[in-house]
Amino acid sequence: MLEIENLEVSYGSIKALHGVSLKVPQGSIVTLIGANGAGKSTTLRAISGLIKSRSGKVKYDGEDITNLPAHKIVAKGLCHVPEGRMVFANLTVEENLRMGAYLRNDKAGVAEDLEFSFQMFPRLKERIYQAAGTMSGGEQQMLAIARAIMSKPRCLMLDEPSLGIAPMLVRSIFEQIVAINKERGITILLVEQNANLALAISKHGYVLETGNVLLEDTSEALRKNPQVREAYLGG
């Protein structure tokens, strides 16, 4: 569904990605793990058009979407939940969710998905009229994910959904990520520092190091790989 070939990205004169290639098959969950500065977030940002890549190709559903403007990529059904949550702090929860459906015209479908979001994260319904900026980190992350679902994506890219969130909430958020994948059939590309958890819910994984793909394998095999255990899973 999503194919990246030899993606190269530079920030000024510093190269952040030295030709990253990866494949996300339809209906799967694929994980991208790696240390800080490995280029995980950069990869997602380049795919979703938030930054321009220098060379390489991004193909979505067989269509070349390399360096299209971000809003056009969202319109194609590829939605990115950026790192650090990034909710619209001054808008209410409901307004945030409706903002997610910004590109949609089907009122009935939007209402249905709003209901689905509240089923998925009942906490959001309790806080429907609260300004998003006043919620806890975990709640904001739920909102960011639900908001992305509101855009009715076929493929979702999540950047560090566990970052800075209470462990209790991390578990429930990951359960919902699996549910989104299973029940709605949304393909997911997940970037995580918490490699253990990410590899547990995904089929396939890539290990990124300083802008290169170091390893790729099934998540099962990666979890057993001594190199990965040493570096990312705490021995």
Add this chain to the structure above:
Amino acid sequence: MKQYQSQLALIIALAVSLGVSLCSSSIDDYYLDIMLNVGINVLLAVSLNLVNGHTGQFSLGHAAFMAVGAYGSSIVTLEMGAAMIHVFGGHGWFAEGLTFLIALSIGGLCAAICGWMVGVPSLRLRGDYLAIVTLGFNEIIRVVLQNTSGDGPFGGALGLKGIEPYTNFFWVFATAAIAIYTISALVNSTYGRGFLAVRDDEIAGESMGVNTVRYKVIAFVTGSFFAGLAGGLYAHLRTTISPEGFNFLKSVDVVVMVILGGMGSTVGVILAAVVLTVLNEFLRDFEQYRMIVFSLLLIVMMIVRPQGLLPATVFQRRKQA
């Protein structure tokens, strides 16, 4: 009925301004002048609020767009006014009104085009950088106008004089009402949520499918258009304009109104424009200390009430209940 509420309010506002205008001869000239100043400042503040408040950009060049509108419309009435009135059937309220309407629109359009030319390249910049570019544009307009030939259409450093005093109560408040209506309708629509998205978080907006650059340009061009109208009204009220009248301090005046009223709150900004304009009259005897008082007022506001007089949130949570 509810959906027509704002249209109804607009029509009432237009009717009232026409009514007051018809009996404006019975109002004391001094007070009438203050009221017209209030109206023009409301127009400026509301239009800047779309850029600085709702869309969260920081423009410091509103006076430049006002200048473009003032010069544009004045040149039309000075150079072609007599001919146009003749074509429209000779002197009378209809011909003069139509001439003024055309002149104002041309002034506004010139300002909007300038807004577009400045906005498209510079709105890729954020925060302070945009402030510097718009500040620079403000100075460029002023300096260019100042250095034009004294005999040319722009009048050089002395500016233009002998502009017809077309501006009256109706024109000022009708324009202000239309601006308030247009900008509120724009911001409160589904489409308008894009402005708020740009203000709150550009990256999140982009990743939700909002074309942030386009929204910023629309806000900037719309804001410039209304600033241009304000300039045209100002020129035809004062009957003389000079480049000095549109300096950096004029832009700061408008920014102060927006900040004091509460960024993004239309009601707050209108209130601030009224209060500051009237305050200005009271401070006329202390002319040279005016800016000191303004600065102190701003500092006190920032400490005591940083969200402004009437912050936007008060009105935004309307759907709650």
